[in-house]
Amino acid sequence: MNFQDFFLNYGLLILLGALLVFMFWNSSRRMKKQREEQAQKARQTVPGAEVLLQGGLYGTIVEFDPDNLDQPAIVEIAPGVDIKVHSQAILRIITPADEVDDETDDEFDGIVDKYHETHDGETADAVATDAEPAADSDSDGSDGDPKPRA
DSSP states (O other), X not given: OOHHHHHHHHHHHHHHHHHHHHHHHHHHHHHHHHHHHHHHHHHHOSTTOEEEETTSOEEEEEEOOSSOTTXXXXXXXXXXXXXXXXXXXXXXXXXXXXXXXXXHHHHHHHHHHXXXXXXXXXXXXXXXXXXXXXXXXOTTXXXXXXXXXX
């Protein structure tokens, strides 16, 4: 039996066997890579880490239980605003907790202090929004403005 006859009879089986071995090898390599990524994400998912949620929100983890993934994680999306999210809703870690420092807290404190310096002494009526003007409580129902509003 020469090479050409052997390839015609068994070549397709050899090619299919090689393809099958390659598929198993590639699949196991990909699964190993995914397990490593999940393990790295689990190590970095600790309170204080900045995260991106699947809904597109950025926040800081306040509470997370890596042993019980059915328990919701508590994420702070703004100072004083904590939300509960499913632990798998954490898409990726933006800043691991070991890199988080007090600079961000100082930055937010500076913004709040600057706001209070510029708006010191103003009442809620004095800081009106564009959507709804501030109204005075006159007995005749007018707002005290000498010209009518359009």
